[in-house]
Amino acid sequence: MVGAGRSGLVSLDPMTGDTNTSRGTLAARARSARKPAPGELVPAAELPVARVVVDSPLSHLDRLFDYQVSQAQSDDARPGTRVRVRFAGRLIDAYLVERVETSDHVGKLGYLDRVVSAESVLSPEVIAAARSVADRYAGTLTDVLRLAVPPRHARAEGETAGVPAPAVGAPAVPLSTAGWAEYTTGPAFLHAAAAGRPARAVWQARPGEDWPTRLAEAAAAVDGAGRGVVMVVPDARDLTRLDAAMTTVLGPGRHASLAADLGPAERYRRFLAVRRGQVRVAIGTRSAVFAPVRDLGLIAVFDDGDDLLAEPRSPYPHVREVAMIRSAQAKSALMIGGFARTAEAQLLVESGWAHPIEAPRAVIRAAAPRIEAAGDDYARGADSAAAHARLTPAAFDAARKSLAAGLPVLVQVPRRGYLPSLACATCRRPARCRHCHGPLGLVRGSDTASCRWCGAIAAPWSCPACAATAFRAVVSGAGRTAEELGRAFAGVRLVTSAGDQIHPTLPSEPALVVATPGAEPVVSGGYGAALLLDGGALLGRADLRAAEETLRRWMAAATLVRPAGEGGRVVVGADSGLATVQALVRWDAAGHAAEELAARRELGFPPAVAMAAVEGSAGGVAAFLEELEMPEGAELLGPVALEHPESGERALIRIELPRQRELAAALHTASAARSARKDPEPARVRMDPLAMF
């Protein structure tokens, strides 16, 4: 356990027979010697030292501190509990990470001020994962734990304290892989996961797939084998669907849904049910990836391309990465699923770390709607209502036939503000600033355009693609589109699902359903047609992930449409020659991701390389870089002013993938040094920055 202490003083502990340091000796003496005065603290007989992580944002304090545990605190002060400690003179919150026999600390240890609650909210597995996540993202353990544990609600602890035996029996459902039989390696994955093997898969759902039920079946397989399951989806709507599927497949009461909008009491209550092992299956949004299930057997993430899975709070971990870290440490199975595939998931497949689960072509063909590209050129010239509504003849025809067949039509439009509001009047490409490539908008109350980012006046303007000199306002936003479609299809019911007016489901009856990405209502039996508007503009966005994100949105809409055999049609408003359009037409997410990853390799972009961003005031970034000891082979880009120059500067640091941890460690060291010095000019560190241009 422990050798000679720093003082060189060694003794034999009479209680345990262990050799001990001078500190241990004192404790031993106090244990056996005179009767303590009333109120005097006596060190615990067993493991009298608590190692705690203090709740401080200072990164040089990102390590464990030792405190003494009194005999009276000993029973409550279990690993994973919340405690209060006197630190630098004041009382602060901390988590007790472990109990040990002796401390390496030279100097006297203070006692824990108090144990807030005997409830252990952190399992050793979650603490270890959080530590790795902090290391991976150059952040602190405290920051990660803040993401992992919901705020305490004392009443919720009390209420369920007396809950009897946890529900650890086998579920009523036998292992069924029928739903997965359409996928060549699907049943094999389920068997492996149920058998406790650390199988890792990237799953591409076939068109029209009932993915919540598939996930629930996978959960049932692992739950049935007596092991824990964690499943994460991007938003509350997805969670509602998964929740319902879990109840159907597993039966009631066998899982906990950790939604963020439950309110503090219920949220904490369910978290505790998971931690206490009363349920083995935890599902939820972003933060659920840290759910402390017992004996983790499977962790799954669905739709990992959704940017909601990127945590917006420091140290900005991505759910997919956290899931990978947890599954690797717990030796559990892992599944990254979705209709589309990210370049990151593709990298896992290509490196052999994960195996693909895909449906054979025949299955995809039978399930997919007919998908056609209508080109970028809207029906212009003709002064028809259809032209106003940005509909090509093909789109108009598909919508009309669907309505005639008594089926709803989905119209997917970009979110307001997602696209530049001005486009070339001739070729319809987004109008961009000559200087910074920012989006152009009209100067209020005039017909001259200026850049939304740098403010430069764009006059005279000419289209870099077709040299036209006139631009037009882009019809954008679900409201405007609905209005214009209403004119084109007089008498048809119009439904808008966007923003805070989202319809989770709609009946299968004729209607035009205008929805923004992620807000598409689900229709039982499927839509008769889907029109995907503004495709070319989506693809033209100056964003590293523009193509990947566009395919993800298109597939999310197209999967809600009936198969071609039942007349289902999808019309996408983009040029059929584009690789992304072809990938949609062929329903080939894997091929598209492979092309995407190859392109990023070529250009030296993530995930083919590791990247980090350092952001802050010009002085702060410069001071940080001064402090930073760049690992060998690291390449510094910038610093340059951010899009909005008043928000400071950003430097990017690029390094080959195998050295990503080295880079993170160097960044953490630099942060710690600056924080110890109380450097006044702040700089934020972000690994894998999502937006880089």
Added chain:
DNA sequence: TGGAGTGCCCAA
């Protein structure tokens, strides 16, 4: 919100 270290001032 405690204790140690530091620096300044003033009395001897």
Added chain:
DNA sequence: TGGGCACTCCAG
């Protein structure tokens, strides 16, 4: 020159 006092910084 040394003691006392106020202030700052550390961090168990």
